[in-house]
Amino acid sequence: MDPQQSQFSYVPSTFSPQQQPNPSMSGGGGMMTMQYHSQPPNNNNMFIGQPSQPMAPTSNTNVPQLQQEGIIIIGGHPSQQQQQPNFNTSQSMMFGHHHQPQTMTTSSPMSQPIMMQPSNGPVKEQWVKEVLDVSSEYSSDYGARNVIGESRVYPLHEDSNKAWVPEKERNNQEFIIVEFPFYSVITGVRIYETYNPGSIVKISCLPKGRDAYKRKFSQDDTVRNSTEFMFPNDWITLYEGPPQQPLFKGKSNIFSPPLMTNGIEPKILLITMNTLQSESWSEIDAIQLIGIPTEAEFLNGMKELWAGAVLAVSSEYGNGWVATNVIGKPSVYPKYGDDSKAWAPKSESGTFEFITLDFLEPLLLSKIEIYETYCPGALVKVTGYSNHSSMESGTVLYQGAIEEGLPDLARIKTIEVLGGGGVAIAKSIPIRYLRLDIDTTRSKGYYEIDAVKVTGFPVVGLGMSRTL
The missing domain is CATH 2.60.120.260 (Galactose-binding domain-like)
Incomplete structure (x- = not known):
């Protein structure tokens, strides 16, 4: 009974929640060039019943420090904003051998997460139930569905085939869209970055009632472009900030930023990364949604x-x-x-x-x-x-x-x-x-x-x- 090797197609992309990329393809001899023409989302359209101005950034130096071995939780981001690359980008990809793993555990200070929480109700944590879409995957072994369920790599800082690894090492915009089991009034997000952390620049969600979708699976063992959202213009920005790779060199990290939220009730999140400053592949092991549950069965102790x-x-x-x-x-x-x-x-x-x-x-x-x-x-x-x-x-x-x-x-x-x-x-x-x-x-x-x-x-x- 011989295990069969699954086939995988590598297709990189950039992503705007408002508009799917329009690819034009050329290439040969082992190289493929993909050009995408997609404008950044209009922030005015990204908020539904939310303030039009984002929260003021909070410097990491002002966040209370707690000591906990193997964990770094960032509760703010640097006040010095860095210019973001334009979404109109030309991308090239070359097929080759993957990077060699390096392993390191870390004992580092933990920043107290800053979360806007409703004043009452029990806060519960959920792990990812399903991956709905992804910009790219290095291979099926390093696929996006590795983020489903509990963390399996953290607190190690290592290149692991138990995490999601994008197809390109750097110079790329990447994203992953995940779904959780239950709706809850969101109070926080934890993203387990287990190799070259600091690339997350945006966290968005679809609110309850605007998150309907259809699946359209392919035969190439990937979830890329497998989901059609019924309301693709209704993403709400929960967090946006610059890349922070220099803060986490050689360390794993749980990224838990302050959220721009006011009673939003999602179970679908979009995580966007900018890997331009990453020394090597940026990898995500798991994602948690933290919030006050609103579904009666979840709330009542199932x-x-x-x-x-x-x-x-x-x-x-x-x-x-x-x-x-x-x-x-x-x-x-x-x-x-x-x-x-x-x-x-x-x-x-x-x-x-x-x-x-x-x-x-x-x-x-x-x-x-x-x-x-x-x-x-x-x-x-x-x-x-x-x-x-x-x-x-x-x-x-x-x-x-x-x-x-x-x-x-x-x-x-x-x-x-x-x-x-x-x-x-x-x-x-x-x-x-x-x-x-x-x-x-x-x-x-x-x-x-x-x-x-x-x-x-x-x-x-x-x-x-x-x-x-």
Whole structure:
């Protein structure tokens, strides 16, 4: 069972939230020149119900200093503004060998983050759920989807294939657009810069109600240009400042600037970088959205559980691709490929398979997420059970046809546990076990699952016993 190498197309770009680049292409002999004609956004259009004047910059020297090993959080930016490059730019890219990694941990002062926070409500932190678009990627291994989930590189300062790396080393404008699970009144952002920090010059968001989009995946294993926003002119600027690379030479950094915000409720962020002053590739490991949650289910204490045990399985490939690989958090995602850290059934195609998982405690389910990391689309049914005695007659939570023609990308198959009229059918049924039924009759390769997560309300405290 040989892992297959995914193919990747390198296409650099600049980005304006108001206008997608219009490329003209020429080149040959290993070099490609891309010219883009895109004007910088009009600041008057970037604010919806916000002040027209940005906040005065705060000097780092005036920010209170705290000592914490391995962390630098910048709460301001230098008062000396630097001229920004024009967005009308000609870019060239050359294919070549990637830079050699250098590793360094840091013990540095931490600046107290300055955040405009509403006066009441619990503040919660969220990690990225999905990447919607990106200017460029060095390769699929250094792809934008590496920023999904918790930080995996920080506090190391190193070149890592667990972070997002843009295609060009410097002299380029780069961006990444990410989505978080829940809406919240934003109070802060944390961006984990793990190689050559200081290139972030702008943070923008789409407010709730103006963030609708459509996906249009390609087959080249990249999310670039994969999202069409319904309101592309409605980005709101949360932060804007000059590059700060000289401040962080040889150090990793958590960038958490003051935000120009007044009750904005987003879950989509746009991070823009200027890498002109970077000594080498600037890399981002993870991004956090900090805010006061407004969605009732998030606010009222929902819980997430990963599969804790495998109760039964139809077959497994073996030699690494065993069923117990599904237990716990993802080991493969967001990578795509035939990987022995995921579960694969014994046969490549033409069979009906299943796996039954124990999440160790019951939840009143709201959502199920299946991390499919190779040849996705074969899941056709999910059944939930409260206890062992109910294994013959469970609750069908999802049933659907085989999904054909999906791109060669790892994905999270998300199942909202909803019935008619949007009412959650499992909110009154405690679910501890899930059976996943898989139809590989039309699979183009081994169907592989990396992990399974459920979200719901804990049964304890709702008048129900944890032991069912």
